[in-house]
Amino acid sequence: MTNTVKTTWKGNMKFESTNPSGLNLNIDTGAEHGGNGEGYRPKALMLSALAGCSGLDVVSLLKKMRAEVDDFNIDITAELTEEHPKFYKEVHVVYNFYGTDLKKDKIEKAVNLSIDRYCGVMEMFRQFAEITTEINYFEK
Template sequence: MSDKVVTHWKGALQFESDNPSGKMLMMDASSESGGYNSGLRPKAMMLSSLAGCSGLDVVAILKKMKVKVSDFRIDTYGELTDEHPKYYHAVSVEYHFYGFELDQEKIEKAVNLSVDKYCGVMEMFRQFAKVTTSIHYHS
C-alpha cells in the first residue's frame, strides 16, 4: 500500500498539502524565518504525527479492553540537533490519562502495545532519534 500527498507552493514560504483523506493543511515558517506564521511547521507536524499515530492505537486498544478514561492527551517533545540539517535526535512522549479509578495495568499494556508493536510512526522515529516514553495518571 502506498500513500500520495500533493504539496503546492502558495507563495512566500507557504505550502498547502493534501492528505489521502482529502483534508488540506497549510504549512509555513515563522515570521523570524521569513514566513507569515500562517500554518503548521513541518518538523513539529512530525511530532504531531507521532502522537496521533500512537494515540489512535491506544484509544482503539483501550476501547477493546473496555477501559474508560475521562480524558487523554499526549505531550511530545523533540530536541533538534545543533548542526544542519537539523533533525530530532531525542524525543520524549508523555501519555497523560485522566479519570477516577483508572485501570493502570490495562492502560500501560495499551501504551506498550502501541509503542512496541503497532505505531509505525514510532518505529520511523526510532531510526533517527532516541525515543523515551512515560505514562502519567491524573484524577
C-alpha cells in the same frame, strides 16, 4: 499500501499539502524565517503525527479492553541536533490519562503495544532518534 500527497507552493514560504483523507493543511514558517505563520511548521508536524499515530492506537486498544478514561492527551518534547540538517535526536513522549478508577494495568498494556508493536510513526522515529516514554495518571 501507498500514500500520496501533493504539496503546492502558495507564495512566499507557504505551501498547501493534500492528504489521503481529503483534508488539506497549510505549511509555513514564522516571520523569523520569512514566512507569515499561516501554517504548521514541518518538524512540529512530525511530532503531531507521532502523537496522533500512537494516540489512535491507545484509544482503539483501550476501547477493546473496556478500560475507560475521561480524558487523554500526549505531550511530546523533542531536541534537535545543532548542525544542519537539523533533525530530532531525542524525543520524549508523555501519555497523560485522567479519570476515576483508572485501570492502570490495561492502560500500560495499551501504551506499550502502541510503542512496541503498532505505531508505524514511532518505528520511523526510532530510525533517527532516541525515544523515551512515560505514563502519568490523574485520578479524580
